[in-house]
Amino acid sequence: MAEYIVEKTKENLVYSKTPVLTDKVMHYCPGCSHGTIHKLIAEVIDEMGVQEKTIGVSPVGCSVFAYNYLNIDWIQAAHGRAAAVATAAHRLYPDKLVFTYQGDGDLAAIGTAESIHVCNRGESIAVFYVNNAIYGMTGGQMSPNTLIGMKTATCPYGRDPQLHGYPYKVANFVCQLPGVCYVTRQSVHTPAAVRKAKKAMRKALENSLAGKGLSFVEFVATCNSGWKMSPVQANKWMEENLVAEYPLGDIKDE
Amino acid sequence: MGEVKLMKGNEVIAEAAIRCGADGYFGYPITPQSEVMETLMERKPWETTGMVVVQAESEVSSINMVYGGAACGKKVMTSSSSPGISLMCEGLTYLAGAELPCVVVNVTRGGPGLGTIQPAQSDYNQAVKGGGHGDYKTIVLAPASVQEMHDFVFDAFDLAFKYRNPVMILSDGVIGQMMEKVELAEQRPRWTDEEVRQMNGSWATTGKTADRDYNIITSLELDPYAQEQFNYKIFEKYARCEAEEVRYEEYKCEDADYLIVAFGSSARICKETIEMARAEGYKVGLIRPITLWPFPSKKIAEVAAKTKGVLVAELNMGQMVDDVRLAVNGAVPVEHYGRTGGAVYSPDQVYEALKNKIIK
Amino acid sequence: MKQELIIAGFGGQGVLSTGKILAYSGMLQGYEVTWLPSYGPEMRGGTANVTVVVSDKPVSSPIVHKCDTVIVLNQQSLDKFEASVRPGGNLIYDTNGITTHPTRKDINIYTINATEECAKMGNARLFNTMILGGYLKVCPIVDMEYVKVGLKKSLPERAWKTLPANEQAILHGGEIITLVHKAE
Numbered sequence: 001m002a003e004y005i006v007e008k009t010k011e012n013l014v015y016s017k018t019p020v021l022t023d024k025v026m027h028y029c030p031g032c033s034h035g036t037i038h039k040l041i042a043e044v045i046d047e048m049g050v051q052e053k054t055i056g057v058s059p060v061g062c063s064v065f066a067y068n069y070l071n072i073d074w075i076q077a078a079h080g081r082a083a084a085v086a087t088a089a090h091r092l093y094p095d096k097l098v099f100t101y102q103g104d105g106d107l108a109a110i111g112t113a114e115s116i117h118v119c120n121r122g123e124s125i126a127v128f129y130v131n132n133a134i135y136g137m138t139g140g141q142m143s144p145n146t147l148i149g150m151k152t153a154t155c156p157y158g159r160d161p162q163l164h165g166y167p168y169k170v171a172n173f174v175c176q177l178p179g180v181c182y183v184t185r186q187s188v189h190t191p192a193a194v195r196k197a198k199k200a201m202r203k204a205l206e207n208s209l210a211g212k213g214l215s216f217v218e219f220v221a222t223c224n225s226g227w228k229m230s231p232v233q234a235n236k237w238m239e240e241n242l243v244a245e246y247p248l249g250d251i252k253d254e
Numbered sequence: 255m256g257e258v259k260l261m262k263g264n265e266v267i268a269e270a271a272i273r274c275g276a277d278g279y280f281g282y283p284i285t286p287q288s289e290v291m292e293t294l295m296e297r298k299p300w301e302t303t304g305m306v307v308v309q310a311e312s313e314v315s316s317i318n319m320v321y322g323g324a325a326c327g328k329k330v331m332t333s334s335s336s337p338g339i340s341l342m343c344e345g346l347t348y349l350a351g352a353e354l355p356c357v358v359v360n361v362t363r364g365g366p367g368l369g370t371i372q373p374a375q376s377d378y379n380q381a382v383k384g385g386g387h388g389d390y391k392t393i394v395l396a397p398a399s400v401q402e403m404h405d406f407v408f409d410a411f412d413l414a415f416k417y418r419n420p421v422m423i424l425s426d427g428v429i430g431q432m433m434e435k436v437e438l439a440e441q442r443p444r445w446t447d448e449e450v451r452q453m454n455g456s457w458a459t460t461g462k463t464a465d466r467d468y469n470i471i472t473s474l475e476l477d478p479y480a481q482e483q484f485n486y487k488i489f490e491k492y493a494r495c496e497a498e499e500v501r502y503e504e505y506k507c508e509d510a511d512y513l514i515v516a517f518g519s520s521a522r523i524c525k526e527t528i529e530m531a532r533a534e535g536y537k538v539g540l541i542r543p544i545t546l547w548p549f550p551s552k553k554i555a556e557v558a559a560k561t562k563g564v565l566v567a568e569l570n571m572g573q574m575v576d577d578v579r580l581a582v583n584g585a586v587p588v589e590h591y592g593r594t595g596g597a598v599y600s601p602d603q604v605y606e607a608l609k610n611k612i613i614k
Numbered sequence: 615m616k617q618e619l620i621i622a623g624f625g626g627q628g629v630l631s632t633g634k635i636l637a638y639s640g641m642l643q644g645y646e647v648t649w650l651p652s653y654g655p656e657m658r659g660g661t662a663n664v665t666v667v668v669s670d671k672p673v674s675s676p677i678v679h680k681c682d683t684v685i686v687l688n689q690q691s692l693d694k695f696e697a698s699v700r701p702g703g704n705l706i707y708d709t710n711g712i713t714t715h716p717t718r719k720d721i722n723i724y725t726i727n728a729t730e731e732c733a734k735m736g737n738a739r740l741f742n743t744m745i746l747g748g749y750l751k752v753c754p755i756v757d758m759e760y761v762k763v764g765l766k767k768s769l770p771e772r773a774w775k776t777l778p779a780n781e782q783a784i785l786h787g788g789e790i791i792t793l794v795h796k797a798e
Contacts, residue, residue, distance in 0.1 A: 088322030525674035
């Protein structure tokens with residue numbers, strides 16, 4: 001097959017990857033929301049010109065390797081402890097921009113205490129919280145956010161509230177805390193949603209730099225592998241089911 | 255001569271932290287060490303040196319704040335007592351695995367479980383043998399006086415940064431709660447952010463500048479062969495530490511027919527025992543390990559070989575005695591005497607044990 | 615010179631601070647000192663005790679089995695610590711509230727009615743310095759000039775206005791302490 005090489009010029013360049021994203025090939029499954037969210041963070045950091053002053057805190061879970069993809073300094077935290085790690089980084093470098101990137105297993109289950117108290121202390125950091133209602137990395141087990149009736153490896157007959165309790169809406173909880181200035185729920189499953197999500201992320205990072213308090217950005221996201229669906233099916237299922245339980249939009253903006 | 259004061263061991267930890275230019279303290283209240291954070295909050299170092307003090311929601315959180323602060327290349331520490339240290343053990347292995355420097359103070363109380371709030375030395379194994387999972391070591395310093403509580407904060411930070419590894423000060427309720435004379439060091443300036451960048455910027459998350467690649471602090475490695483190489487590397491570091499950092503106090507060992515090995519507050523009690531024994535004509539000496547890891551095995555073996563027997567006195571059911579037996583390797587009898595659960599022996603009780611078990 | 619001392623009583627009676635004033639004064643006079651409190655969940659009303667060692671050599675053990683002097687300020691402490699006095703040593707106690715008195719013959723026994731004196735003077739807060747004064751009369755190990763500084767160093771600045779009254783109480787304590795039994 002012939003190879004066509006188009007020379008990159010000012011005139012024909014319509015898109016280029018931000019240098020805040022590294023050249024490493026992402027390990028995420030095709031159709032996963034993480035890649036898109038990573039790219040948006042990188043773009044916002046680039047556009048704000050804050051690469052040198054940003055410290056990211058990555059979790060345990062699929063996005064543990066976020067540190068391979070964003071060209072910024074990273075601290076990888078123990079499972080659930082990102083909020084505590086970020087607290088110290090923020091207190092010791094109050095002029096830097098500190099954010100955590102966590103999934104629902106990390107933030108809403110094992111890290112519940114740290115996640116609530118970082119909000120309650122009102123640390124001026126941004127929390128990017130990816131909610132796909134399942135444990136991805138360990139192979140699709142139930143998370144606190146798993147929907148009633150949804151099947152996972154540890155609730156193979158569907159989540160039964162008698163056995164497993166109810167989906168946990170962290171955003172609706174933390175919005176009540178005075179230390180939190182901004183709570184929003186976004187998604188990245190359509191171009192329009194991506195544009196809105198990016199705006200929300202920029203606002204969160206700007207709030208942090210301005211010392212306004214904690215900004216909490218939840219992403220209702222897909223895990224097509226864990227859900228055992230194609231990417232297209234997963235997007236559709238997410239819109240119909242997950243978004244119904246976790247409605248999109250701003251919850252608090254002060 | 256520096257300022258001389260009468261202070262509690264716990265208060266001195268706080269004072270030394272400020273004076274050595276520490277950047278952050280993250281803690282959670284627990285008896286018998288709560289005076290550490292109370293003193294810091296009263297002193298308000300954020301208004302003077304700029305040191306940050308945070309009361310966390312748990313020990314799990316405070317050790318992870320330490321992890322975050324250490325990742326930033328700053329001098330950070332925490333303190334707790336036994337049950338709290340158990341909660342921190344996850345954090346300690348992550349700190350060792352990510353090669354991060356920090357200082358952790360354990361003002362030990364009696365266990366197991368919630369146990370008592372009275373002094374004990376029953377966290378020896380936890381401190382020296384790891385506590386957390388995986389192949390790693392914690393450098394452990396055991397103070398026996400309020401002055402050493404002060405001095406070891408300085409030493410612990412030096413060792414932590416020299417080896418990029420957690421350093422524990424293993425104290426107990428006696429040393430933490432006791433007041434003694436202490437000479438306080440002059441205030442040292444905290445490192446500026448620029449100094450932190452120059453000294454630790456090659457590995458710490460000081461912010462990715464154009465002159466370097468971005469830094470990642472992590473203990474994760476999916477490739478077992480790469481993890482193996484990493485473990486070899488940190489154990490080379492530990493071997494260096496074993497060669498260079500062993501510390502102990504030798505007391506009346508020159509002519510000793512019998513040897514006591516004891517650390518921390520126990521060593522103080524045993525010195526009195528030695529006076530009693532010598533008054534009755536028994537030549538008894540003491541080795542007080544100051545670094546519990548690296549352990550002064552060579553010194554103990556050398557001195558023990560010239561004696562008729564060794565008594566290991568410790569406030570537990572027998573923990574350091576294992577290390578002493580390994581060091582002595584059967585050359586002379588090694589026996590254990592202990593009280594446990596927060597009960598503390600007096601010098602005459604140790605003397606009784608010495609007579610019953612060693613002198614005979 | 616080495617003096618090993620236990621002070622015991624109810625929490626809130628000033629047991630720990632009496633020991634602290636003595637330890638601070640001793641340190642200022644150039645002695646080595648240790649001050650080791652019992653510590654527990656009781657802030658008020660429970661029993662508290664403190665072990666103080668004052669010595670002209672470095673103090674090895676801050677924990678003592680038998681001491682030179684025991685000062686007890688309630689019945690429970692008397693019951694518990696009477697046996698801790700070394701033969702020939704001193705037991706000092708306030709008779710207020712004491713129903714079972716000490717019985718040992720091999721120790722010196724002193725009473726000091728500080729509770730009653732303080733009540734007469736209308737200032738219960740001078741209780742512990744009066745007790746200290748009694749002790750210093752029996753064991754004059756620290757000079758009054760250092761005790762005055764030790765007292766000041768042990769009190770928060772807001773309480774410095776009470777220094778003259780406390781100094782008076784120390785002297786008065788020395789006057790009212792009474793030997794009731796001499797060691798046989």
